Amino acid sequence: MTDSQAxxxxxxxxxLVALAARGDVNAFERLYARSAGRVYAVCVRxxxxxxxxxxxxxxxxxxxxxxxxxxxGEAAFETWMHRLAVxxxxxxTRGDRRREARLVPTPDEKxxxxxAFGRPDRDVETRIDxxxxxAALPAxxxxxxxxxxVEGYRHEEIADRLELQASSxxxxxxxxxxxxxxxxxx
Amino acid sequence: MTNHLTWETLNDLVDGVLSAEAKAAxxxxxxxxxxxxxxxxxxxxxxxxxxxxxxxxxxxxxxWTDIRATIEASKVAHLPPGTSPGAxxxxxxxxxxxxxxxxxxxxxxxxxxxxxxxxxxxxxTMAARPQAVTVAWQTSEKAFQENVLQLxxxxxxxxxxxxPGTLVKVERALATIDLAIAEGREALLRDxxxxxxxxxxxxxxxxxxxxLRRVTQLTSS
Numbered sequence: 001m002t003d004s005q006a007x008x009x010x011x012x013x014x015x016l017v018a019l020a021a022r023g024d025v026n027a028f029e030r031l032y033a034r035s036a037g038r039v040y041a042v043c044v045r046x047x048x049x050x051x052x053x054x055x056x057x058x059x060x061x062x063x064x065x066x067x068x069x070x071x072x073g074e075a076a077f078e079t080w081m082h083r084l085a086v087x088x089x090x091x092x093t094r095g096d097r098r099r100e101a102r103l104v105p106t107p108d109e110k111x112x113x114x115x116a117f118g119r120p121d122r123d124v125e126t127r128i129d130x131x132x133x134x135a136a137l138p139a140x141x142x143x144x145x146x147x148x149x150v151e152g153y154r155h156e157e158i159a160d161r162l163e164l165q166a167s168s169x170x171x172x173x174x175x176x177x178x179x180x181x182x183x184x185x186x
Numbered sequence: 187m188t189n190h191l192t193w194e195t196l197n198d199l200v201d202g203v204l205s206a207e208a209k210a211a212x213x214x215x216x217x218x219x220x221x222x223x224x225x226x227x228x229x230x231x232x233x234x235x236x237x238x239x240x241x242x243x244x245x246x247x248x249x250w251t252d253i254r255a256t257i258e259a260s261k262v263a264h265l266p267p268g269t270s271p272g273a274x275x276x277x278x279x280x281x282x283x284x285x286x287x288x289x290x291x292x293x294x295x296x297x298x299x300x301x302x303x304x305x306x307x308x309x310x311t312m313a314a315r316p317q318a319v320t321v322a323w324q325t326s327e328k329a330f331q332e333n334v335l336q337l338x339x340x341x342x343x344x345x346x347x348x349x350p351g352t353l354v355k356v357e358r359a360l361a362t363i364d365l366a367i368a369e370g371r372e373a374l375l376r377d378x379x380x381x382x383x384x385x386x387x388x389x390x391x392x393x394x395x396x397x398l399r400r401v402t403q404l405t406s407s
Contacts, residue, residue: 025257032250037242044243054246061253066260130235149236155203174197177232186228 013077021068035078039085045146046089048135060085133183145176191222259395337398344405363394
């Protein structure tokens, strides 16, 4: 039995992290298997785009691999990975926004408005509808909604991460909820 | 009843951020006003549904394979103690033009950095474990060379798809990196415990692999 197999068998995350930090990719694969679903979930919800979510999840795990030696175990590995993924998404979307400084609504904003006022779906209570509604939100509103209502971040923490005023975070959150409720015909 | 609760007040009530006085007033209004009570219930249901979403979504099956490939490409530079594995992340270059421009920048930066680090070797780092570092780098270089060889073979097959101008710039950048690697390697052999040199050499290795990888990806896409 290899070290990584032994670590996996004993369900010892700390041991897997230690092995991975020494270059054991198999140990890192086991860590990936434990946390990938959580990381991908936050990436796909914050971007509303499976392809970008895949890219950001990729980047988050590569960065984690690079920084394993800095993981001290104060937080659970999965929590550490989750925060790393949020940072990856926010850094990337911040860059996107700077490049795409705009005066007109982006396609997803148009889609959200259309969806909000256009079609009264019947089976709107399902989780899939909510996921779709989240994906259709304008980018900033989606990020705030996911961080606050899905992930449980506080207003102040979101303001800090997004470099916004707390009042702007609240306004985006309220707008996101309003759009989602319209899309869900509530 | 007139003067319904505003949307902001409803949200602040749900989020628990109203003052005690404002909260009591809002709740009293909602109890007496069917319109606001309904709006409040729907808002609470929406927030509750969001909080109840599953915290995991299955990623695409091939994602780990991609991550592993990136890690393996960078792993060759993961040897000196305290040195992080590869910084080879996606999105470094996007187009052949950017690739060529970046290659030129890389030539200057690589040569300059090597000179700076080689001139700033600290005597305090000269003592520790030279043999261990040397053995580690030998192992690293073998893996590195295997990666480079594979990528070189792939690039050779795609040679005709690259514009001559881009090809010249890329080859020039590769030659500069090779020179920096040779200089860094020579310096490291003289000063095996110099962590800055180790990091720089690792960085040069990563740059070469990443450059080759990007060129092959861009050319084949």
